[in-house]
Amino acid sequence: MPADAAARPTVAIAGATGFVGRALCTALAADYRVVALTRSPARVAQQDPADPVEWQRCDLFSLLQVEEALHGADYAVYLVHSMLPSARLTQGTFADLDLILADNFARAASRAGVRQILYLGGLLPPDRSDLSLHLASRLEVETTLGSGRAALTALRAGLIVGAGGSSLRMLVNLVRRLPVMILPRWTRSRTQPIARDDVVRAVRYVLANPEAFGQTYDIGGPDVMTYKEMMQRTARVLGVRRLMLDVPFFSPKLSKLWVSVFSGTSRALVDPLVESLRHDMVAADNPLQRWLAPEALGSEAALRRALDDRGRLNRDPRQAHRQKDGKAIRAASRVRSVQRLPLPPGYDAHTVARAYLDWLPRFVGPLLRVKVDEAEVARFFLRGLRRPLLALRYAPERSTADRALFYISGGLLAEVEGQPDPPGRLEFREVPGQRFVLAAIHDFAPRLPWYVYNATQALVHLCVMRGFRRHLRATTTELQPPAARARAQPA
Numbered sequence: 001m002p003a004d005a006a007a008r009p010t011v012a013i014a015g016a017t018g019f020v021g022r023a024l025c026t027a028l029a030a031d032y033r034v035v036a037l038t039r040s041p042a043r044v045a046q047q048d049p050a051d052p053v054e055w056q057r058c059d060l061f062s063l064l065q066v067e068e069a070l071h072g073a074d075y076a077v078y079l080v081h082s083m084l085p086s087a088r089l090t091q092g093t094f095a096d097l098d099l100i101l102a103d104n105f106a107r108a109a110s111r112a113g114v115r116q117i118l119y120l121g122g123l124l125p126p127d128r129s130d131l132s133l134h135l136a137s138r139l140e141v142e143t144t145l146g147s148g149r150a151a152l153t154a155l156r157a158g159l160i161v162g163a164g165g166s167s168l169r170m171l172v173n174l175v176r177r178l179p180v181m182i183l184p185r186w187t188r189s190r191t192q193p194i195a196r197d198d199v200v201r202a203v204r205y206v207l208a209n210p211e212a213f214g215q216t217y218d219i220g221g222p223d224v225m226t227y228k229e230m231m232q233r234t235a236r237v238l239g240v241r242r243l244m245l246d247v248p249f250f251s252p253k254l255s256k257l258w259v260s261v262f263s264g265t266s267r268a269l270v271d272p273l274v275e276s277l278r279h280d281m282v283a284a285d286n287p288l289q290r291w292l293a294p295e296a297l298g299s300e301a302a303l304r305r306a307l308d309d310r311g312r313l314n315r316d317p318r319q320a321h322r323q324k325d326g327k328a329i330r331a332a333s334r335v336r337s338v339q340r341l342p343l344p345p346g347y348d349a350h351t352v353a354r355a356y357l358d359w360l361p362r363f364v365g366p367l368l369r370v371k372v373d374e375a376e377v378a379r380f381f382l383r384g385l386r387r388p389l390l391a392l393r394y395a396p397e398r399s400t401a402d403r404a405l406f407y408i409s410g411g412l413l414a415e416v417e418g419q420p421d422p423p424g425r426l427e428f429r430e431v432p433g434q435r436f437v438l439a440a441i442h443d444f445a446p447r448l449p450w451y452v453y454n455a456t457q458a459l460v461h462l463c464v465m466r467g468f469r470r471h472l473r474a475t476t477t478e479l480q481p482p483a484a485r486a487r488a489q490p491a
Contacts, residue, residue: 015079019164042321092338110148134272151213162196163314192220195302220283
């Protein structure tokens with residue numbers, strides 16, 4: 001840490017290894033003490049003593065680690081999107097994973113006394129009645145980050161043009177690899193890309209600016225175009241000629257397939273993005289957009305900056321540590337499962353947790369019993385066995401009124417020797433302003449051989465959570481007033 005760093009305000013950047021995060025760390029280092037948060041142990045191990053940026057490992061799925069990471073921070077920047085795996089097996093939608101990350105960040109920022117959270121999300125269409133799952137999730141994350149005591153400043157951007165960007169890599173690879181392009185209806189939707197350097201300028205302008213606290217700004221570059229025009233401009237910059245044929249239909253399944261195959265990008269990343277392309281996403285006029293406009297970089301100039309001398313996208317420095325992180329994830333063999341469940345009237349997270357312990361033996365039948373002792377350890381026994389299948393220790397020191405946390409402390413099905421940091425745990429939590437509860441298992445280490453676990457216990461867990469969802473849904477209906485219950489019945 002530089003000698004004068006303690007005198008500067010501290011900004012913590014979540015998602016610092018991303019292509020925007022790296023540029024932002026460099027841009028802010030002269031004026032702030034920058035703490036770069038990453039879940040990658042390989043990236044933290046590469047810390048250069050001469051680098052003014054302090055790299056800190058932080059698993060955003062662990063509320064405790066996020067609280068520790070944000071301790072002492074004046075400002076926080078949130079650039080996180082859970083499109084890449086964080087465990088060897090992940091059960092849950094990207095929206096539920098993103099939501100729990102955002103809720104952890106908002107809770108930790110409130111506890112740490114962070115003054116401002118700056119969030120980089122996505123442009124939204126004027127009509128929000130039928131948002132794609134991806135855009136609805138981005139808006140949900142924005143709302144959740146603003147639910148705490150820290151003031152939220154939200155920047156909404158479309159495609160960000162810069163080396164290392166996943167969306168840009170998909171676009172460039174499609175244009176480079178396909179001499180003939182069949183263009184479905186979504187390629188006529190309008191978009192407004194923005195250069196990464198202009199995103200960084202926007203962040204610097206609103207960060208620590210009280211006038212921006214509590215505000216939302218659309219940001220975009222000087223060029224508004226259709227996706228077809230964006231492909232044509234990309235071909236021009238790459239120096240290639242492409243035959244582009246319009247077709248009058250929008251086929252999400254076909255589009256996802258050919259984008260994934262020809263761009264070399266995983267379906268987990270492609271599918272949510274393609275769903276969003278049916279929307280026009282253009283920045284609305286606002287003071288920040290007007291401030292950016294005079295020096296904003298055009299889309300073709302921004303693309304040229306992202307290419308090397310041979311016309312190839314500059315190398316993404318994340319690739320080296322991603323390979324190491326991927327190997328570490330496979331070797332650790334941990335499980336994450338996040339499920340969104342109904343929250344019946346009058347229930348809170350603790351009521352749902354107790355209902356789960358009461359309901360599970362009835363669902364499984366006479367083979368299973370649950371015993372909760374005075375120390376609030378719940379043990380699950382298979383009849384005929386003296387040792388429990390699983391033991392969960394309630395953690396009152398880490399639970400709150402809207403969050404019930406249990407640590408996985410033993411059992412025949414759980415490996416607890418040499419517990420990971422953070423340890424395996426089960427939680428039920430409410431999200432401010434929402435009528436549902438998130439049930440999540442984090443960092444569970446199965447004792448069964450991995451492929452046996454995948455084919456048995458993992459499937460049983462999903463079956464159990466679906467059954468519990470049906471139980472809570474039925475409870476919700478029972479507890480509704482008669483008039484509301486009548487409206488809920490199908491005609």
